[in-house]
Amino acid sequence: MNDDKEPQDGGTSPWMKSLFIWAGILVALILFVTMFDSGAEATDNTLAYSDFLDRIEQNEVQQVEINEGYISGTLTDQSTFRTDMPPRVAVPMDEMRDAGIAISGRPAEQASIWTYVLLNLLPFILIFGIAFLIIRQMQKNAGGGAMGFGKSKAKLLTEKQGKVTFEDVAGIDEAREELQEIVEFLKDPGKFSRLGGQIPKGALLVGSPGTGKTLLARAIAGEAEVPFFTISGSDFVEMFVGVGASRVRDMFEQAKKNAPCIVFIDEIDAVGRHRGAGLGNGNDEREQTLNQLLVEMDGFEANEGIIIIAATNRPDVLDPALLRPGRFDRQVVVPRPDIDGREKILDVHMKKLPLAPDVKSRTIARGTPGFSGADLANLVNEAALLAARKGKRLVAMAEFEEAKDKVMMGSERKSMVMTEDEKRMTAYHEAGHAIVSIHEKASDPIHKATIIPRGRALGMVMRLPERDNYSYHRDKMHANLAVSMGGRVAEEIIFGYDKVSSGASSDIQYATKLARDMVTQWGMSDEMGPLQYEEPQGETFLGYSQSKSVNMSDETAKKIDSEIRLLIDNSYSRAKQVLTDNADELHALANALLEYETLSGDEIDELIETGKFERPDGETVKPSTVPPGGSSIPKTKPRKRPFGDAAPEGA
Known part of the structure; x- marks a missing residue:
């Protein structure tokens, strides 16, 4: 665990130290007020000087x-009194002697010069002491302080417990192998240097x-x-120019003292963006920080034994000078x-769970295409929470299926009340998708069909591929278009x-987007030919798929629209033909969904x-094949507007 969490200074925890500091400040304030308020007594025994003279008579x-400036004493009724002497008035010694009053006196106290100085300096000492403690506490929290404002915030990772190794990293074997080579180089440099290799x-x-x-990165630290050393890219950036560059210098100085070592910079795009892309004329804080990082990584002074590992999900915005060989030699x-x-x-995440015998990680993996490692960890956690909520002792496949539906489609909208007509409409809509999918040979097999509302969807037919697809064929695209039209038909x-x-x-x-990509990017239209009419924009592996039209004539744009319309029309006709020929299957599946929902x-x-x-x-279960309101498919009314031309033979 992190050593920062352990108590220091003889076992005194940080909150106890703060408590002692503030208690000391409170005691000092009380003493200060008491010192200046000393001598003040209750006002119920104070006599006016004229009343004092009357009491003597x-x-x-x-x-x-x-005393000096006042007279105190005792009355005949044994009560005490005090009276202040007016200025320039002599003490009535004769009157008191004639009245037989016992008179005594107290010599004036002579305060030392040090006491006088202390009394005058005490307020300033208290003020500066409190300010010093507050600033010191702020510096601790900020990780450096006023004198250490330009110090690096990199933390030396010393994990004794909860250590992560390459055995805990799964699913990214190629990336692990490349980084494992760096670890082997650090352990045995001679193995590579004998053949002239350099670290x-x-x-x-990426x-x-x-x-x-x-x-x-954590696995590298463990291996x-x-x-x-670990640090975030945002830790370098400050509002004051030059601070980030100072922190970069300090970070490399610390790394040199501990070489050979590894420095991990997370989200490096916060400081490594392309220079000149921001405001200013190249003299701003972020660019100075980047310049210093470039110099430290590959400048006149060689930093032997220091390996920089950085992570980002935006490589397109990084400065080219940062990506060249000699700085980041490898992009993994x-x-x-x-x-x-x-x-x-x-399998790695399920090790911690008590699993039921019916749990199959291969089946769950098939049902989660496109999931990242974090998504899968969240899925396993959701399944465990669902099982605990139900009071189960084992996490079964049913919990994983429910968790997958929740992650992919949202939670069940149990409070949503659908009318019977809406429910029947949804059942036939989803049954239409399913029947077309079953009769399209190129379509992926169906995993589940449901009419339970989730998220913004009233129902869903989930299809899962037998394996991951990295490219799609023309027949599969046409099948997907037909399946997408099945619900509407x-x-x-x-x-x-x-x-x-x-x-x-x-x-x-979905169908319109797929048809447009087929025509404008993938050359799937005989009329338009294998030409590119739209340029994809952005990083496709990040999940962003935007396109930009190239310059084209109005006639070409009309042809593209016509080809897209033809693809949609043909898919609509294919779906209608399948559902008309297999009406009994459509009714049976819809009735089964109405009764069992999933x-x-x-x-x-x-x-x-x-x-x-x-x-x-x-x-x-043997569902009925009788449609609502009759024993055959009701005839549709004529279209007010033709949807499109009839599909050609074999479409």
């Missing part, structure tokens, strides 16, 4: 004591958020057995894991043209093949 004074000066980890860049891409990598990552042929709902908005959006892919396949299926509890 009436023989009511028994004894007096003459790389830096390695840049990947989407959550893919395991920081985990890899290297050398000092490991940390991709999203494939199905084998996801299975290994799930099912609504129209079952409930009529005027009853079509807005539930297909996301399907239409069906697995195996149950759907069994229903299509045999007309019945078996539930997990052993119940055999």
